Amino acid sequence: MRTTLKVTLAAVALAGTLGSAQAGEKLKVGFIYVGPIGDHGWSYQHDQGRLAIEKALGEKVTTSYLEKVPEGADAERALERLARSGHKLIFATSFGYMDSVIKVAKRYPDVKFEHATGYKRAKNVSTYSARFYEGRYIIGKIAGKISKKGMAGYIASFPIPEVVRGINSFMLGAQSVNPDFKIKIVWVNSWYDPGKEADAAKVLIAQGADILTQHTDSAAPMQVAEEKGIKAFGQASDMIKFGPHAQLTAVIDNWAPYYIQRTKDVLAGTWKSKDTWGGLAAGMVKMAPYTNMPEEVKKMAQETEEAIRSGKLHPFTGPIYDQDGKLRVKEGAVMSDKELLGMNWYVRGITDKLPK
């Protein structure tokens, strides 16, 4: 039912939302989002990036967007529509748009495409993503210090490398200050279901977690943490309003600097196809203010953030063992980006089995 519903919704969106981007010589920049911009999570943060372009370059650029575009054939139509209506730079902001982007890009060689979190490129297709695991290492360290029971609850979405990498990074951070740290993971099989996320949070608390973190989009777990008087970390955007006493910090998706830069590149005629995977240093990952924690933990967090930003510290530095005790990264070595991108195993200390 839901799939049909979404397809129909997208058709309605296609007919409706493509707004009035009629302006003389301005560069037209288009966006397609997988969710509604009202999700206050993934798509919302991309839209904040779009608004940042308008703010910074509004005199030379107009932007438009299509929201709730399902991955698959509909995405191709949406991209085609943007390309045909004169958009010269198009951001496709979900992994599943990958093949559609490549197809449409072939038909419109003079249009530049930017695809988030994918790995297929072409002469007029760039890819970009953010190293969220850097932020997750920091919150792991904070959790290791703050949790009295030494146990975190982790609300996860789908068992893909991006999410597994986040869990491992969090755990490595926590273990660096508390080697016996434990983690309980609940997969809600959704990026986005406030009710289910809240249920998962309650279940994790009932089973002994006294600190929560999530790789889903809604602020519902934060609200549960606030109500139950425990601590939690925000996801995608600053959630301090939902947990004024609960939020320790949040790992924020910050696409604005990248989006503005790429738009400038097109304006200047210097745009080239490339792959960007930026983290704290590039400003693509940002930490919300460190709150509700003792001064010394705050200091540790800031130092860790600085060390990662300056390149002195890489969260995935060996020795790293997987949960079966096999050595995956040798002492002193740093895991390559390729290995990071394909991560499908848990680090030592996680007792759960990774769902396949």
Next chain:
Amino acid sequence: MNGLEAFLLTVIAAATPLLLAAIGELVVERSGVLNLGVEGMMATGAIVAFAVALGTGSPLLGALAGAVAGAVVALPFVFLTQLLAANQVASGLALALFGLGLSGLIGEGFVGQPGVRLARLDIPGLSDLPLIGPVLFGHDVLVYLSFFMTAAVAWFLFRTRAGLVLRAVGMNHHAAHALGHPVRLVRTLAILFGGLMAGLAGAYLSVSYTPQWVEDMTAGRGWIALALVVFATWRPLRVLAGAYLFGAVWILGLHAQAAGYGLPPQFLSALPYLATIVALVLISRNRILTLMNTPAMIGQPFMPDR
């Protein structure tokens, strides 16, 4: 708080929105109308309840407004299906889409704002009893209302004359019409009641379950409520049982994951649907009884001869 208590409390929270919406839809379908727009009415109820609660500071007023909003968005459906005798499936789907879209439009300015939570009723003395206290007496008014409405609907349908008329309209509208019963009026009232209940279910999401608003926060619960009504063979107590069974298996699945039994989460996510269908099909094995409870006119438009 011990484990069992926490478990029961989460089950009640998960089951309440399903029960509220399903009981409303049950009355609609008993009158012979299939309204597939539950999800849309819920979404509208959720945003209106959230906005009014935030604006007035009163979540109760919000819930009330959410219920009314659910009925108001059902009005075009009434117009289409009762006055123009349009296809109910198409009109219902349109209502589902319309409600979701409308909620997104109204809600644009409310993204990222924490809402106001409906207060829990505290009965001094009783609420402090171990286990029974919080499980029986520590909820907000919507939870009690969901039980009350289930009982009230059961009583209305099977113990009152008006209920008999409503069922007759759903069973055979020509016969009911020949006897002088106002078929379209009965159905209109039933649809509006369904809208009120779906609106309340949405309100429960945005002022109690998770006091915030995000687009699509209903996340398919309207469709689950629709399915519950059918699998419960249009009987109120079975809808209640189905909603709670669904909630219980849903929460158990999360518990099993957190405990690390190694069961695949995809399977656990599908289990509530599976378990509810199997259970309700098993208790509905008696074909004759099922046929007796199936509103024969469901989905068929009615136009009185002029």
